[in-house]
Amino acid sequence: MSNETTINAPMPGIFYRQSDPDDPPFAEEGDTVEEGDVIGLVEVMKNYHEIQADSAGTVTAFLVENEGEITADQPIAELE
Amino acid sequence: MIEIRNGGVASTIQDTGRSGHYHIGMPPSGAMDPYAHTVANALVGNKKEAATVEMTYQGITAVFNEDTVVAVTGADVSPTVDGDPVGMWEAVAVEAGDELDMGFATSGARAYLAVAGGIDVPEIMGSQSTYTLVGIGGHEGRTLESGDELPVGTPSDGLADLKDRALPHEMVPEYADEETVRIILGLTDYRLTDESREALCTEEWTVTPEADRVGYRLDGPDIEFVEREQPFGAGPDPSNVVDLGYPVGSIQVPQKPIVLMQDAVTGGGYATVGTVISPDRGVLAQRQTHDSVYFESVDVEEALDARDTAATYLEEATDAIRD
Numbered sequence: 041m042s043n044e045t046t047i048n049a050p051m052p053g054i055f056y057r058q059s060d061p062d063d064p065p066f067a068e069e070g071d072t073v074e075e076g077d078v079i080g081l082v083e084v085m086k087n088y089h090e091i092q093a094d095s096a097g098t099v100t101a102f103l104v105e106n107e108g109e110i111t112a113d114q115p116i117a118e119l120e
Numbered sequence: 121m122i123e124i125r126n127g128g129v130a131s132t133i134q135d136t137g138r139s140g141h142y143h144i145g146m147p148p149s150g151a152m153d154p155y156a157h158t159v160a161n162a163l164v165g166n167k168k169e170a171a172t173v174e175m176t177y178q179g180i181t182a183v184f185n186e187d188t189v190v191a192v193t194g195a196d197v198s199p200t201v202d203g204d205p206v207g208m209w210e211a212v213a214v215e216a217g218d219e220l221d222m223g224f225a226t227s228g229a230r231a232y233l234a235v236a237g238g239i240d241v242p243e244i245m246g247s248q249s250t251y252t253l254v255g256i257g258g259h260e261g262r263t264l265e266s267g268d269e270l271p272v273g274t275p276s277d278g279l280a281d282l283k284d285r286a287l288p289h290e291m292v293p294e295y296a297d298e299e300t301v302r303i304i305l306g307l308t309d310y311r312l313t314d315e316s317r318e319a320l321c322t323e324e325w326t327v328t329p330e331a332d333r334v335g336y337r338l339d340g341p342d343i344e345f346v347e348r349e350q351p352f353g354a355g356p357d358p359s360n361v362v363d364l365g366y367p368v369g370s371i372q373v374p375q376k377p378i379v380l381m382q383d384a385v386t387g388g389g390y391a392t393v394g395t396v397i398s399p400d401r402g403v404l405a406q407r408q409t410h411d412s413v414y415f416e417s418v419d420v421e422e423a424l425d426a427r428d429t430a431a432t433y434l435e436e437a438t439d440a441i442r443d
Contacts, residue, residue: 050178051177051224051225052408052409052410052411053329054329085130085176085331086329086330087129087130089129109410110410111409111410112224112225112408113224113226
């Protein structure tokens with residue numbers, strides 16, 4: 041049963057995998073996440089906003105590098 | 121009364137602005153996109169001066185405690201009422217207890233929510249607009265948060281007469297296509313090298329993540345100033361001039377250009393190399409972070425014509441809504 045979805049960027053900005061450079065990433069490829077789990081942050085207008093998984097699943101790939109530029113609705117991660 | 125369940129990312133109450141206090145350092149604030157703000161008000165029978173909720177990148181979730189009519193304009197935030205999708209740029213009837221929910225902006229950066237009767241917060245220095253940097257106006261001088269309760273004024277028309285109003289489809293802006301904003305060079309564009317003055321008006325600029333109601337920082341080619349011995353009263357940096365008043369919409373270049381928007385500082389010592397003309401500030405306000413912007417140089421005559429054209433178009437839009 042393959043049911044792939046993507047987690048998309050809620051808004052444009054800079055994408056971060058972890059809350060602090062010294063912290064581990066919120067989620068790694070292969071991790072199982074629940075709906076509402078934080079998988080990254082987006083920085084815009086000097087504020088950080090959480091990017092949450094809209095459904096439960098396994099993160100199969102991150103499609104954006106840490107500190108990459110993202111636009112609204114851009115796929116950030118693949119979820120299976 | 122409206123109860124806020126989710127305040128969004130950066131939502132504030134705005135009207136047409138706090139004019140007349142610029143000389144004491146008070147910026148006008150007010151709706152960043154006057155067209156979307158005014159059309160939202162017209163759709164629900166309000167005067168253009170009525171206060172709306174301006175939402176950036178993400179809409180709010182709100183519950184109404186009485187039957188009313190609302191309109192959402194500007195950036196597309198996919199509004200729903202009790203889960204059912206409703207249109208943008210049209211009057212929408214809501215009943216007491218209904219929940220209006222909006223998502224993230226897919227096209228454009230700012231959306232406006234107007235409610236019949238207007239958001240009825242106190243006027244501070246002649247305006248209901250929020251100026252968050254000093255915490256005045258709007259709701260407690262700040263962005264909206266879950267649990268806030270916003271008073272609503274008395275609607276002007278019978279609510280029943282409002283519910284079929286809509287902006288004609290051809291008058292709905294296509295924000296994705298609007299990347300050119302017109303500027304008048306000056307006040308101190310003489311400080312730029314000829315190459316940089318040329319680059320300002322021909323090269324592509326990109327909106328950075330630092331772009332909000334105060335200013336839009338842009339990324340693009342390096343801007344260079346003519347070498348000179350700095351005059352008395354100007355700072356040591358080549359971008360410094362003797363202090364001057366900053367026009368709203370002016371472009372300063374501390375390193376990367378910043379276009380000063382509705383909540384910006386009113387004066388200082390940076391060279392302002394151009395000013396975005398007032399009818400195009402709303403266009404810039406709808407550009408998202410990472411979107412492109414091109415500056416087109418116009419003269420004062422063209423700028424005045426553009427302002428008249430925009431005012432006439434807005435009048436046509438509000439007339440079309442009322443017919």
